[in-house]
Amino acid sequence: MVIVLVTAVAVSIGAGPGTFSQAQDFYRRIQILGQTFELIQMHYVEEVDADELFSSAINGALEDLDPHSHYYSADEYKTLTERYRGDYFGIGIQFDIFNGVLTVLDALEGGPSQALGLRPGDQIVGINGENAVGLDVDQVYEKLRGPKGTDVNVTVARPALDNERFEYTITRDKVDVSPILTATMLEGDVGYVALSTFSQRGALELERHLREFEERGMHGFILDLRGNRGGLMNQAVRITDKFIGGDKKIVYTQGRTPNSNGENFSTDRETHPRFPMVVLVDHNSASASEIVAGALQDWDRALIVGQLTWGKALVQNQFPFQDGSALFLTIARYYTPSGRLIQRPYSSGDDMEYLQPDWDALEAEVAMTGEAAPAEALDATERPVFYTAAGRPVQGGGGIVPDTTVEPTKVSRLSLLLNFPRTGFQFATRYVAGNAASLPTSLESYIEDFEITDEILDEYIDFVLSPSVQESFEAAPIKIDRESLDAVRDDLRMYLRADIAANVWGQGAGRIVLLGYQNVLEEALRQMPQAAALLDMKPQLAGGGANSAH
Numbered sequence: 001m002v003i004v005l006v007t008a009v010a011v012s013i014g015a016g017p018g019t020f021s022q023a024q025d026f027y028r029r030i031q032i033l034g035q036t037f038e039l040i041q042m043h044y045v046e047e048v049d050a051d052e053l054f055s056s057a058i059n060g061a062l063e064d065l066d067p068h069s070h071y072y073s074a075d076e077y078k079t080l081t082e083r084y085r086g087d088y089f090g091i092g093i094q095f096d097i098f099n100g101v102l103t104v105l106d107a108l109e110g111g112p113s114q115a116l117g118l119r120p121g122d123q124i125v126g127i128n129g130e131n132a133v134g135l136d137v138d139q140v141y142e143k144l145r146g147p148k149g150t151d152v153n154v155t156v157a158r159p160a161l162d163n164e165r166f167e168y169t170i171t172r173d174k175v176d177v178s179p180i181l182t183a184t185m186l187e188g189d190v191g192y193v194a195l196s197t198f199s200q201r202g203a204l205e206l207e208r209h210l211r212e213f214e215e216r217g218m219h220g221f222i223l224d225l226r227g228n229r230g231g232l233m234n235q236a237v238r239i240t241d242k243f244i245g246g247d248k249k250i251v252y253t254q255g256r257t258p259n260s261n262g263e264n265f266s267t268d269r270e271t272h273p274r275f276p277m278v279v280l281v282d283h284n285s286a287s288a289s290e291i292v293a294g295a296l297q298d299w300d301r302a303l304i305v306g307q308l309t310w311g312k313a314l315v316q317n318q319f320p321f322q323d324g325s326a327l328f329l330t331i332a333r334y335y336t337p338s339g340r341l342i343q344r345p346y347s348s349g350d351d352m353e354y355l356q357p358d359w360d361a362l363e364a365e366v367a368m369t370g371e372a373a374p375a376e377a378l379d380a381t382e383r384p385v386f387y388t389a390a391g392r393p394v395q396g397g398g399g400i401v402p403d404t405t406v407e408p409t410k411v412s413r414l415s416l417l418l419n420f421p422r423t424g425f426q427f428a429t430r431y432v433a434g435n436a437a438s439l440p441t442s443l444e445s446y447i448e449d450f451e452i453t454d455e456i457l458d459e460y461i462d463f464v465l466s467p468s469v470q471e472s473f474e475a476a477p478i479k480i481d482r483e484s485l486d487a488v489r490d491d492l493r494m495y496l497r498a499d500i501a502a503n504v505w506g507q508g509a510g511r512i513v514l515l516g517y518q519n520v521l522e523e524a525l526r527q528m529p530q531a532a533a534l535l536d537m538k539p540q541l542a543g544g545g546a547n548s549a550h
Helices: 002-015 020-043 050-062 074-085 112-116 137-144 202-215 233-241 288-298 351-355 359-366 413-419 423-438 443-449 454-464 467-473 482-486 489-505 507-515 519-526 528-534
Strands: 070-072 087-090 093-098 101-107 123-127 151-158 164-171 173-176 180-186 190-195 220-224 249-255 262-265 277-281 303-306 314-320 326-335 385-387 393-395
Touching (some): 020 050, 050 070, 070 074, 101 112, 101 423, 101 507, 112 164, 180 202, 180 507, 190 202, 220 519, 220 528, 233 249, 233 288, 249 288, 277 288, 277 519, 288 303, 303 519, 303 528, 413 423, 413 489, 423 454, 423 467, 443 489, 443 507, 454 467, 454 482, 454 489, 482 489, 489 507, 519 528
Parallel strands (some): 190 220, 220 277, 277 303
Antiparallel strands (some): 070 326, 093 101, 101 123, 123 151, 180 190, 249 262, 314 326
């Protein structure tokens, strides 16, 4: 493994601008590193795992570079590649484990489990004739995933039918994991898509929904990038390209070597009509999300609503090694069309401060408009001002600053805590089993007519307080009793209403129900007239950029 690394480094030195003397010095240091490994392996007082030692050495070398350069083991790299590829071979379910029981949360659209009729709430209690109760997540993956075309036999208990058991033989197939969490039409013929990641299927899936919305008479569009931590840059470029005309700069990169410098421009392929558009962002919108939001803001194509984004503008190249591992190394920084560097500073050297920032202080900095920093903003510095294509001022200095800042809907800590063991979904499975005949027959009528009555809510609270569920909260940081639950009844009502919908129509349905409670979405709908006004603005600057000013 050391030889692979040395070879890779030596080749890069030979091709780079360094002198022969510098290359010799570097190679000599690499030899010392290899000799140090050998001495540790031979003489250290305790036996040391070679793989762990090697990973620690590489990560130690990367530690002082930036927060995003990273070494991935072969297994980690395989998982990461699968995630961004957006598919795998298996039976096609989203699941969780409740009290040791593998429970289906959703049968993925187009997957083999959906085709056979598995549904939310089903419990897989046997796999290939063996007991499946008590398996952990890794064991489930090992047993359910496998080569395309192979069979897996599962025993399913269905609570909706008094735990009647069914035997299924499921043929493993390619399962496409959609990067789109939710897609629906909102009031006022406004299309809505929540994109969870920029995987290889991102642009393709978004195109499918846009065409569907346009056929239904869409008059506005909301792209929700909240919580989207990024992914593939080419997908960010392709998605942005759908909303702006051709030959406009979307993003550009600058690095130390000529190969790391580049520009990406829009085309006239798949460009959609200029309907009003709002992009939703939050503190966890990062990287590729910021490319999209920044370009659409700079070209006055969309209003950005929500919170200051993460601020990740470092470009990583993948350098795979022969053992299946890979190095992700930062080679450049990227900039929006107006010249804004999105990267948030990390010069303090404190990775935890970077990974868990003081968002209140950063938001205070965002509130500035070139004035002196307010006293309560810790280490706040003046943000540079840039200009959009139509001359609107936008702020640089790290992250994408929304056109309209909106705080998310506040919910109680207790109601969020109950979501981790999915108590609402577990109760919903029981409720649906006993009340299926009285539930609305469509999600639309459910949203319109179904409410969580006090009687239903009291049943849910009794369920949460039952001994079997209370075991899940033995180490809970806050007290869970009837008094504390009664104090957050509105939150519990909201989440339970979503969980029942998810149990009947799938996880996407539950997310659609929750949209009706969100402050940020309400503001986005209110901002549609302002988004429409952007379409009438005339570009004042060729290329969509401007010099910064203070």
